[in-house]
Amino acid sequence: MTHLTKANKILSVYYRTEQRLCPICHTLLKRDHILWHKQVTFSTGAKKLVSWAYRCPGDTCPGPKDVFKSLKAESVHLKYRRFSRELVVRIGYQHFWQHQTMYEIHDWLTNDLHLSISEREIAYVFVDFLALLSAAQPARIRNKLGGLQWLIVSVDGMQPEKGNDCLYIVREIQCGVTLLAVNLEESSQNVLCEQLFEPLKSLAQDFGLPWRGVVSDAQETIRLAVAQSLKGVPHQACQSHCLRDAGKLTFEADRAMKKELKASFRQALPRLRKRIQALPADDPFRPVLLDYTGAIHSVLPEGGVAPFELGGIRVFDALEDLAASVIRCQKKGITSCCAGSLLW
């Protein structure tokens, strides 16, 4: 048994109802009994919270003998959990926004904040955080859709691994809010209608918003499901998907060229460097030529992003610039002709 000294004694916080008077007879409410008490861990340490229940003391009060409680007390914790909401949000933020791992967060909580929490408990807190987020989403959607005149949604299905569930994400394009995120085992027309477009239709109805259009990658089942559920609503293929598909051949050809360029230079570079290093140590061209080989080496790993950023072209351009630079040097006589020909 640990001895409770003043230093490790836990602070108690008592909550009373924010409502002072009985709403019916306006008598001052009286403290009645303890509604609940629990120990809750905040980022500043553990506290014992006590929430008092209040009642109207008037015998002649015609109102029901309701219990009044503190709303603040209800808002600082989560039911059946020992971590404060504030701490849950801070942990979730570190994980999902700052990309910290469970171990890094554990280190921060135990070493910096001196809290007692296990790694497993942190994993549970991640789940609580996600539950809080999804509980807040309807209010967020209400807020964002309130100012719109019509709906334009984008539908995208992502399958992280072949054979696994497909995650469908529906966003409203004008305000960028995610309306739906559903994991579907199959992507047939009927399932899409039932799980995606029917809920969307009732959402639009709730807000009294007319449909303006749908954007998707034009996957056949999405096309059919839109035609079935949202009759007459324009459906456009997503431009970025189209461009990526249209640019596929170019991108592949570029990648092949880059591979070839890299392979030929990777083979030639060590030999070239050896020959330059074999030049006399006092040769003034030696360090300049070595710099050129360094430059060639550094441009080779350039990457590309589909559809427009072509890595192969970039490598090719950079090599051409280097070649032009060597030729300029040769013309000015800065590098000797024989040394220049070592490079090209």
Ligand SMILES: [Zn+2]
């Ligand atoms: Zn009363």
